[in-house]
Amino acid sequence: MSRRAANKKVHYVRAVYNSGQHPEKSFEELVRNALIKLPEVADTKVALPAHGDMGVRTRHSDWQNDDQSLKLALAAGATGEAIGTFGANSRAKDDTDVTTDPPENRAFKLAEAFVLIEGDQVLVCTDGTMRGYKTVSRYFRSLFDKAGFSPSEQAFDFEPVSNQDKRRTLEKEGVKELKILGTMYAATRQMDPKNDGINQKLRDWKRSVQTLLQDEISEEDRETLAENWGNFNVHTIISPKGGSRAESIVLESLDAVADSMIDEVPDDSELVIKTRGGSEIKSGDVILSSTITTYRKKARNDLDHFEMWRHLDEYRTELIQLKAWET
Template structure:
């Protein structure tokens, strides 16, 4: 679908799509061949200046100076790279959530006048079968959530990307943060102090544990509900929170490990904030080869 859409959008300018949280997204590089499509997507806010830091400043404080971007350019603030083969997609992101990539590609299909049903597609994470099997076999007796009290703009704008946060983990974390912020704000006497407190929510770490009474010998319906909550992490994971599951047999599983994925180390281009797209594409191809060897790739 995406390859067909790009035939109708032959230039980078034609692929520009405004996304409220990121300014404008566009495809900076495209490569089609060997049955797969590789994309480098960039994000930047048109006309937005970028702050600079003074060097060899003789005063005690730096002067606030911002540089405007060159004409017909925007400072790039985020990247996403995709490898698409059939219905399978690998995504590598920096400074951008995968749901933003999903929204962008959906709007790109609509912009290319593709059939309405095509632009209604959704990304569905592929679960790690080994971790899923452990969870299904051993159940869950404990859920640990940890993160800061900071309310990111991406959380506030989640509905923009069609993410309704139905997951119990989403709701637990959101309600926990809201309750903590509310209780602490009540302890502050005036509005100015409350504003200062709100500016420092990121300095406040929150950890909460949900544990079945009696552990692995707890009430079966309680343990079943906790196992189901853990399994939901395969399809939907909260932003800005670390989730750890402890099974009834004591096995510890991180929420992120339930979905197939890996971390890669990449070097940037010299004197630029760019990731070399050829290096990224190679990393995606190598991971695709791993998944094919493991019989986990069906594209």
């Protein structure tokens, strides 16, 4: 059986603290210290809403080598929760639900994340129900709490790293048109209930469109439709009537929305901005990220952590060559 391809986004973020509140140690040093205090997989387990239990599944073999970037594979799953099974090869006319529990000391894996940490710089790639880097930052805050770190050491967040030249162009020229490109598929995915930003608002809007489409077909065809949401492209254009001659409040509102969306554009979407000065800027040009093609393991839905770490190393090298990697 051939391995299935998977297109994933790698986010480049920075661990940031309130002004004047940065701990003496870097984020990387804090994570290393937490892992020394919590040496086993079970020690790193914390409970997160919508993702079950999350922990450090695999540490790179040289994770204690301060001269190398710290690379980890995280996983989240439902511990002890029975899952219903389908009698795919049943000869009966009807299938009776049979539940199965995960093996002892294991959980049904719902999501995973792969990270590379160097100083306060972090590369993050997620898969499954985990979308983007915010869940990963919440996990590390919980990990630091479990390791007994001070409140100030826990008081960080991940912020995307920007291409400042592109951002300055956007701020200088203003927004003429916003174009959101994506598919319907991810609107159906389970979302973190704490995510109430632009990302969630876009998904809510997609769900309303899905409802309209479902209302137009019979009940028996809805399951088939649900399997094909990825075949629906969703392209939305937002532009003020009158273009650059529109009322200033209209233009200012569009500028503000564009600024927010660039920082929070969903993994399954792309934002293309036409400026009033004639430039065209894609969200990936402003917020530094990379789309990679990797492959799932044979006969499994898992991503290979060694391959994912290699992708993260390659993107780090690319950022260094672009003089965009901060040390």
